[in-house]
Each structure stands twice: as C-alpha cells, then as structure tokens.
Amino acid sequence: MPEAPLPARSIGWGIVGYGWVARDYAAPAILAAGHAVRAVCDPTPAARDAARTAHPAAALHEGLATMLAEPEVEAIYVATPNHLHRAAVEAIAAAGKAVLCEKPMAATLEDAEAMVAAVEGAGILYGTAFDQRHHPAHGAVRAALRGGLIGTPTAIRIAYACWLGADWTVTGEGDNWRADPARAGGGALMDLAPHGLDLAEYLLGEPIETIAALTQRRVQSYAVDDGALLIGRTSGGVLVQLHVAYNCPDALPRRRLEVLGSAGQILAENTMGQDAGGRVTHTDAAGRSAPLEVPEADASPFARQMAAFGRALSTGDRAEFSAARDLHTMRLLHRAYAEDPACR
Numbered sequence: 293m294p295e296a297p298l299p300a301r302s303i304g305w306g307i308v309g310y311g312w313v314a315r316d317y318a319a320p321a322i323l324a325a326g327h328a329v330r331a332v333c334d335p336t337p338a339a340r341d342a343a344r345t346a347h348p349a350a351a352l353h354e355g356l357a358t359m360l361a362e363p364e365v366e367a368i369y370v371a372t373p374n375h376l377h378r379a380a381v382e383a384i385a386a387a388g389k390a391v392l393c394e395k396p397m398a399a400t401l402e403d404a405e406a407m408v409a410a411v412e413g414a415g416i417l418y419g420t421a422f423d424q425r426h427h428p429a430h431g432a433v434r435a436a437l438r439g440g441l442i443g444t445p446t447a448i449r450i451a452y453a454c455w456l457g458a459d460w461t462v463t464g465e466g467d468n469w470r471a472d473p474a475r476a477g478g479g480a481l482m483d484l485a486p487h488g489l490d491l492a493e494y495l496l497g498e499p500i501e502t503i504a505a506l507t508q509r510r511v512q513s514y515a516v517d518d519g520a521l522l523i524g525r526t527s528g529g530v531l532v533q534l535h536v537a538y539n540c541p542d543a544l545p546r547r548r549l550e551v552l553g554s555a556g557q558i559l560a561e562n563t564m565g566q567d568a569g570g571r572v573t574h575t576d577a578a579g580r581s582a583p584l585e586v587p588e589a590d591a592s593p594f595a596r597q598m599a600a601f602g603r604a605l606s607t608g609d610r611a612e613f614s615a616a617r618d619l620h621t622m623r624l625l626h627r628a629y630a631e632d633p634a635c636r
Contacts, residue, residue, distance in 0.1 A: 303602040304330040306365040306389075308356060308380050309372035310339040313394065317566050318369050318421075319346060321594035327602055333359040356380060360387040367605055369421070370394060373469045374477050378403035381418075385410040390417040390605050392597075395486040397618055399477030401626040408615045417605050419613035420621075422490040426596035429563040429572050432586040433551065434495050436558060441574060443555030445496060447531040450488040451548040452564045453540035456480075458514045471514035479516030481507055482625060484536035487564065489524070489621050492532045495551065499620060500524040500532055505628035507635060511539035517635075522628055558584060568592050 305322050307314050310332050322329055332343035333353040340352045353359040359368075360383065367390040370380045377398045384391045391411065397404040397420055411418040424430055437445055460468045469475040470483060485505075493499055502525040507517035519537040526532065540546045547570075549560040556576045563570030568591055572584040604610050629635045 301606055303327040303605055304364040304366050305598075306331040306333065306359050306362065306368040307343075308333045308359070308368060308370045309376075309394075310334040310336075310343045311371055313566075314369065314371040315339075315342055315346065317594045318371060318598070319343075321592055321598045322369070324592060324595035325598035325602055327598060330364045331359045331362050356383055360384065360389065366390060367392065367417075367601065371421075373475045374399040374482075375403075375475045378407055381407045382410045385414040385416050385418075388414060388416060390601070392419045392421055392601050394421045395490075396420075396477065396482055396625060397622045399475065399482075401622055404619055404622040408619045411615050417601075417610055417613065418615040418618075419601055419604075420486075420490075420618040421597065422487060422494075422618075423566065423593045423597045424487050424491045424564065425494045425612075426600060427563055427593040428568060428588045428591050428596070429560055429570050429586050430491060430495065430549075432572060432584055433549070433558055433560060434497075436574070436584060437495060437551065437553075438497070441556065442551065442553030442558060443577075445530050445551055445553045447533070447550075447552040448492045448495065449533045449548075449550040449552075450492070450564070451535045451546060452484050452488055453480075453519075453535065453537035453544075453546040454484075455540060455542050456512070456518075456538035458512055468514075471512070471516055473516050476516060478625070478629060479507070479509075479514075479518055479520075480536045480538040481505060481517055481520035481522070481628060483538075485520065485522055485534055485625060485628070486621055488522075488534040488536065489532075489624055490618075491549070491564075492524075492530075492534075493526070493617075493621075496526055496528070496530055498526045498528045498530070500624060501527050503624045503628050503631075505632050507629075507632050508539075509634075520628075524624070566594060 331351040370393040508519040512518040522534040524532040547564040
C-alpha cells in the first residue's frame with residue numbers, strides 16, 4: 293500500500309507528557325509528517341529541558357490549562373501514564389481541540405467511556421494511537437488479504453513480547469509506572485494486547501466479538517501481570533490468538549504475526565513495534581514461499597499515523613479514526629481481565 297500524501301497544510305501540535313515515546317517517536321514523527329510541535333506540557337523539569345533542546349521554538353508548560361490557551365495548537369498528542377488520560381482528554385475536548393491519545397485509552401473502562409462521551413459531546417476529532425494500523429508491512433498484509441492471496445482467512449496469531457523489569461526506567465519518566473496497577477490499569481495484557489486486538493480487526497475488516505484470557509505473574513516481581521494469552525473470534529468466525537509478555541528477553545524472537553487462510557499463509561516477523569522494517573513472507577497452499585512486496589517499506593508507522601491524523605483534521609474525513617471503535621477495544625480488554633480466574 294503506497295504511503296498516503298502529506299496533508300495540504302501543516303498542523304500545529306501540542307504534546308502532553310514528554311516521555312520516551314513522545315520524545316523518540318511521536319515528536320520526530322510530527323515533524324516528518326510536515327507538521328510542527330508548537331507546545332509541550334510536562335510537570336517534570338527534566339522532560340521540559342529535553343523538549344526545549346529538541347524543539348526550541350515550542351512553548352513549554354508545566355500544566356495543561358495554559359497550553360490549551362495556545363492558539364497555534366490545533367491537535368494534542370497525549371502520552372501521560374494511563375490513569376491521567378481521562379482528565380487530559382476531557383480538558384482538551386472542552387477546549388475544542390483534536391486529540392490523539394496513547395493506548396490503552398485509559399486505566400479503566402469507566403474512564404474510557406467518560407472520554408468517549410466528552411469527545412463525542414464536543415464533536416472533536418479523536419484517535420487512539422494504534423500506530424500498527426499505519427505500519428507499511430501491515431498495510432501490505434491487509435491489501436493481500438483483501439485481494440484473496442491466501443483464500444479465506446481462518447486464524448490470526450500474534451506474539452508481541454518484551455522484557456520489562458521492575459526497575460526499568462527512562463530518563464525523565466521517574467519510576468516504572470507501567471508496573472503500578474493504579475496508574476497502568478494492568479500489566480502486559482493492558483499495555484501490549486490493545487495493539488494486537490486493534491491490528492487483527494484492521495487486517496480482517498471485522499470486529500472481534502468473543503474474547504477470553506489467561507494471565508500470569510511468573511517472572512517479574514511487581515503486582516501486574518507479566519504475561520497473558522488471549523483467544524478471540526471475530527464476527528465472521530476468524531480465530532484470533534495473542535501472546536503478550538513483559539517476561540521475554542529482548543534478544544529472543546518475540547514479534548510475530550501470522551495470518552492463516554484456506555489457500556496459504558502470510559508471516560510477518562519483527563513488524564510489530566514502533567519502527568518500520570521487518571520481513572513479510574507469503575506461503576501458498578503448495579508450500580512455496582516468497583517475500584511479500586511492501587511498498588514504502590522504510591516509512592515510519594508513527595509518521596504515517598501523524599500524517600493520517602493531520603489529513604483527518606484538515607479535510608474533515610474522519611474515517612481512519614473512531615472513538616467508538618477504540619472503546620470497543622477497551623471493552624474487550626475489560627472482559628478479558630474480568631473473565632480470567634486469576635484476576636477475580
């Protein structure tokens with residue numbers, strides 16, 4: 293799938309929460325998409341210092357209220373800890389600005405539902421930052437499935453894992469909030485499974501209706517799950533299987549996407565994640581394998597996401613972003629936790 297053209301005009305962005313994802317991926321992607329970082333809001337002095345170095349023309353704010361008053365800020369990227377998403381999104385919606393919020397939507401389903409009510413009530417453009425939808429390899433897989441390359445899709449299997457120790461820290465972020473159930477809302481399942489659930493629906497073009505999960509606290513010492521297996525079924529009957537983990541050493545093979553069909557298989561290796569690249573292979577029903585062509589293979593999924601959001605804001609075509617769809621994903625996560633005996 294060729295990379296979509298850049299929007300007709302530059303969008304002025306604000307960033308709330310200048311941690312490593314915003315600093316290393318989102319902010320550079322905003323610039324790569326032809327937009328501008330106009331303001332950064334973070335209560336941490338070290339984070340504001342980093343933002344000042346990277347974006348000397350951007351206004352720096354300790355609190356959100358003053359940033360919302362910036363007239364040049366049209367869209368805001370929220371990358372705070374999960375439990376702070378609701379307050380930020382509600383304030384942004386009240387100010388009438390567009391918002392792209394990191395996944396998961398919130399630490400709780402109640403907060404996510406309140407966020408959707410706020411953005412729909414305000415009529416603003418809202419998106420959850422499911423950057424895997426914008427990875428060029430995944431776009432190529434989706435096009436191949438729609439073209440019937442592997443016949444009738446029957447199953448998707450995703451492995452998306454990493455190592456997240458209790459002592460993991462990044463400069464400017466303080467302690468490891470992802471291991472705190474109050475701030476994160478959960479562990480590996482809450483953090484990593486949203487990408488896989490959303491990606492499966494994107495590739496297949498149909499929602500997951502049934503979901504179940506088993507979590508584990510097997511290796512890491514913290515109070516959230518460090519691994520989970522999820523199984524689901526889409527409205528059309530495709531089976532979905534996800535393995536997510538915080539207990540997998542990063543040197544191991546840990547990012548794999550398989551789509552099985554009645555006439556073949558597509559395998560994507562090392563495409564799940566923030567960066568472009570990876571390898572995609574098609575195997576037909578006779579067992580013959582060949583690389584699957586990926587147009588614009590080196591394009592950053594983050595930059596493609598920011599460009600798509602900018603187009604939606606400048607053109608008014610919001611088809612690529614949906615608060616209701618993202619709330620559906622959040623409800624799947626809630627059900628997965630609720631139905632796991634270990635979490636009751």
